[in-house]
Amino acid sequence: MIFGKKDHLVGLDIGSSFIKVAEIKVTGKGHVLNKLGMSRIPPGSIVEGRIADMAAIADTIRLLFKTQKIREKNVAISTGGHSVVIKTINTIVKDEAQLHDTIYSEAEQYIPYDIDDVNIDYQVLGESDFSPDQMNVLLVAVKKDLVSEYIELIQLAGLNPKIIDVDTFALQNVYEILPYENREKTTLLIDVGASKTSLNILKANASLMMRDTMSGTNQIIEEVSSQFDISPDEAEQVVNGEINDVANQDAIGEISRQVAQSWCSEICEVVNTYQSGVNDEKVEKIILSGGGVFVEGFKDGLLSELEADVSIINPFECLLVNERKFPASYIEKVAAMAAISIGLALRRVDDK
Ligand SMILES: Nc1ncnc2c1ncn2[C@@H]1O[C@H](COP(=O)(O)OP(=O)(O)OP(=O)(O)O)[C@@H](O)[C@H]1O
Ligand SMILES: [Mg+2]
Numbered sequence: 554m555i556f557g558k559k560d561h562l563v564g565l566d567i568g569s570s571f572i573k574v575a576e577i578k579v580t581g582k583g584h585v586l587n588k589l590g591m592s593r594i595p596p597g598s599i600v601e602g603r604i605a606d607m608a609a610i611a612d613t614i615r616l617l618f619k620t621q622k623i624r625e626k627n628v629a630i631s632t633g634g635h636s637v638v639i640k641t642i643n644t645i646v647k648d649e650a651q652l653h654d655t656i657y658s659e660a661e662q663y664i665p666y667d668i669d670d671v672n673i674d675y676q677v678l679g680e681s682d683f684s685p686d687q688m689n690v691l692l693v694a695v696k697k698d699l700v701s702e703y704i705e706l707i708q709l710a711g712l713n714p715k716i717i718d719v720d721t722f723a724l725q726n727v728y729e730i731l732p733y734e735n736r737e738k739t740t741l742l743i744d745v746g747a748s749k750t751s752l753n754i755l756k757a758n759a760s761l762m763m764r765d766t767m768s769g770t771n772q773i774i775e776e777v778s779s780q781f782d783i784s785p786d787e788a789e790q791v792v793n794g795e796i797n798d799v800a801n802q803d804a805i806g807e808i809s810r811q812v813a814q815s816w817c818s819e820i821c822e823v824v825n826t827y828q829s830g831v832n833d834e835k836v837e838k839i840i841l842s843g844g845g846v847f848v849e850g851f852k853d854g855l856l857s858e859l860e861a862d863v864s865i866i867n868p869f870e871c872l873l874v875n876e877r878k879f880p881a882s883y884i885e886k887v888a889a890m891a892a893i894s895i896g897l898a899l900r901r902v903d904d905k
Contacts, residue, residue, distance in 0.1 A: 745845020
């Protein structure tokens with residue numbers, strides 16, 4: 554009786570262009586994909602991670618739950634962008650109580666916001682590379698007004714927000730249970746969404762560097778919309794291939810390739826800066842997710858500029874998927890965009 558379990562919840566990834574929802578059943582045979590769906594939200598409803606049109610998004614979420622016949626009300630959501638600050642800090646080894654006090658008294662110097670305006674969380678990553686007397690601590694600060702905004706949204710949609718995660722961590726959560734070999738290789742997870750890109754360099758499942766940038770598929774949509782004088786809505790459908798604009802296909806391809814090239818340069822810069830640091834090793838593996846993976850020239854650009862294996866994430870590899878319910882062609886199409894919602898759906902109510 555899985556749905557009676559008190560720790561059960563649904564993963565809800567509220568992206569700035571697509572809302573994705575996933576529900577996973579835990580059975581004796583393993584984790585089974587039970588529900589999966591996504592829905593576009595009107596452009597401009599979420600701007601820089603902040604909710605601009607609460608009623609419209611709440612309606613979309615409610616409708617998505619209805620069409621997917623999801624009855625569970627407990628959800629895990631995630632946030633990202635400007636209002637979330639993630640830093641790795643270095644401090645001398647302390648016991649738990651001392652560490653707590655140090656984090657709260659020193660956090661201000663790492664966060665560009667007033668300490669009273671943020672919720673702080675942290676996790677000890679391990680011993681510092683520089684000295685055994687020091688430890689690395691992952692510090693996460695999320696603006697309180699952002700958290701209350703998302704709680705209000707979820708409640709307006711008739712749901713209970715049980716976990717508020719960070720996009721990058723939800724993605725890492727999926728990566729950690731996927732059957733990848735050789736986790737000792739330095740690996741870069743990249744999520745290119747509509748309005749932001751998150752980078753996370755990992756080794757043996759521990760994060761070594763995280764960064765968010767403002768790059769995303771909206772750059773292509775905005776350029777197509779302005780060059781061809783069409784609405785952003787129409788431009789998105791043209792870019793995604795939903796409308797076949799044969800006359801302008803070459804020009805659209807060129808815009809996509811140029812934007813993809815700028816993403817590659819930005820990513821190479823981060824990778825090169827990381828690799829030139831003390832003790833830092835070469836990034837050997839890159840795993841892509843988000844709608845950006847579909848953009849012409851992006852994957853190939855990374856392959857030609859970096860000496861690393863580049864692949865697209867398949868979050869369903871860690872799940873049992875009934876092909877009659879979710880045809881392979883559908884699963885393949887949505888894999889890259891669904892990864893964060895799967896990472897959220899794998900959380901349990903009592904997770905931190
Ligand atoms: N086949 C395709 N070709 C080009 N772009 C595509 C394709 N399919 C989806 N996209 C684009 O990917 C974007 C959606 O990706 P994703 O769902 O990862 O973004 P998001 O999570 O909503 O955004 P963010 O995480 O930045 O808030 C949309 O802008 C969409 O137009
Ligand atoms: Mg996203």
